[in-house]
Amino acid sequence: MPGNTRKVNRGPAASADNRRAILAAARKVFTERGYHAPLSAVAKEAGVGQGVLYRHFPTRLELAFAVFDEDWTDYEAISASPDPGAFARLWSRIIDKTIDEAAFVEMVVDARRQAVGYDGAERMRVLLGPPLARAQDAGLADPALTVDDVMLAQRMVFGIVVTSIDTAGLRDEVSRALAVAGLLPPA
Structure with missing residues (x-):
């Protein structure tokens, strides 16, 4: 029987990693597409949902x-x-x-x-x-x-x-x- 490949929600334990991923993704997306690039592109690049992005950075x-x-x-x-x-x-x-x-x-x-x-x-x-x-x-x-x-x-x-x-x-x-x-x- 194959193992469960579904990602486990780490909740608050993932907060620091998510923040770092969002910042790295934002730098990349802003550099490539400009400051007004869609924030959905930042979330996607970071591998997080938009809700996670907005929890860390409301604006x-x-x-x-x-x-x-x-x-x-x-x-x-x-x-x-x-x-x-x-x-x-x-x-x-x-x-x-x-x-x-x-x-x-x-x-x-x-x-x-x-x-x-x-x-x-x-x-x-x-x-x-x-x-x-x-x-x-x-x-x-x-x-x-x-x-x-x-x-x-x-x-x-x-x-x-x-x-x-x-x-x-x-x-x-x-x-x-x-x-x-x-x-x-x-x-």
Whole structure:
């Protein structure tokens, strides 16, 4: 007699595994299909029902915040480095994430519209300010460059990403635009 192949409902014991699976699936789906991809696609990719997804993350925005929280952790670690080269590393990481995961920027735009008191722009200013100052003091960045200039350049990169017709040449387009703006990340 064949064994029972039916999955056993592990209930609350599966909660942490389900959460991890949902976050990994959301990152993949958002990266491939954008921030507004159907949440049913996230649940399917994670191997969970939509009810499980919504128990963990009642809104798209809460899911997106959780997915991209590890990006913020990475940015904060780079920003905290006393090395004058930290700004170049942070800027490169932000540009790479903008190109590879434009959904992050879409989430920020939605958060500004929906989340009362969302502080993403201020949080980014706090992250960029100290390493930019250290880079400027070391002669590694233009002394006239401001955090607002950097944030504007990042928005420009996002515009290039979402309007690009030829994604194969996307990194070249971004590099050309950043060179024009004087904010080309190091190779």
